[in-house]
Amino acid sequence: GLPPGWEVRHSNSKNLPYYFNSNEKVSRWEPPSGTDTEKLKHYMAAHHSATSRSGAAVGVPEGKIRAAHLLVKHRDSRRPKSWRENEITRSKEEAYEIIRGHEKRIKSGETALGELALTDSDCSSARKRGDLGYFGHGDMQKEFEDAAFGLQVGEMSGVVETASGLHLIERLE
Numbered sequence: 590g591l592p593p594g595w596e597v598r599h600s601n602s603k604n605l606p607y608y609f610n611s612n613e614k615v616s617r618w619e620p621p622s623g624t625d626t627e628k629l630k631h632y633m634a635a636h637h638s639a640t641s642r643s644g645a646a647v648g649v650p651e652g653k654i655r656a657a658h659l660l661v662k663h664r665d666s667r668r669p670k671s672w673r674e675n676e677i678t679r680s681k682e683e684a685y686e687i688i689r690g691h692e693k694r695i696k697s698g699e700t701a702l703g704e705l706a707l708t709d710s711d712c713s714s715a716r717k718r719g720d721l722g723y724f725g726h727g728d729m730q731k732e733f734e735d736a737a738f739g740l741q742v743g744e745m746s747g748v749v750e751t752a753s754g755l756h757l758i759e760r761l762e
């Protein structure tokens with residue numbers, strides 16, 4: 590158990606338990622000293638199922654996946670601009686040639702999607718190697734969602750077209 594005044598709470602944003610002392614108004618990630626970790630383990634097992642129903646390790650929010658993408662926009666994109674280019678004028682055909690080139694380089698093992706995203710993705714997630722974080726059904730455009738949820742972890746999609754442009758998607762979790 591925990592020392593008097595302490596309780597375990599759950600952080601939804603991090604999907605992790607934390608320790609809160611209501612008297613001293615203190616919260617912390619580590620168990621307070623004097624915690625009987627043996628008993629605590631049983632408590633955690635009972636209250637914070639270490640695996641969600643999907644059997645994934647704790648940390649993957651229920652029903653969500655995490656993916657990275659590389660986006661090549663074109664002049665008919667719904668927002669034909671990006672951090673890379675103030676006005677994107679390439680045609681959809683040109684964008685297709687570009688993204689097919691990226692796909693070949695990734696499939697050959699010459700580079701990784703995240704590396705290419707850093708320099709070449711027209712999405713603001715480029716700075717995070719294309720990592721979009723966790724998302725669930727209804728968050729992304731339908732074509733993107735269908736492709737991403739259809740991937741195994743570690744797998745990369747073919748070229749996926751949405752109103753934003755042309756994407757390569759890699760499922761991370």
Ligand SMILES: N=C(N)NCCC[C@H](NC(=O)[C@@H]1CCC/C1=C\[C@H](COP(=O)(O)O)NC(=O)[C@@H](N)Cc1ccccc1)C(N)=O
Nearest residue numbers: 667668712713714720721722723724728729730733752753
């Ligand atoms: N995690 C979420 N729920 N964020 C909201 C996503 C909205 C969603 N977006 C899309 O479906 C496409 C596919 C992936 C990126 C994306 C589009 C655009 C680029 O296209 P554009 O909108 O200029 O046409 N990038 C974004 O949205 C970025 N905020 C994604 C992002 C960036 C940094 C960190 C995390 C996520 C939609 N329903 O429109």
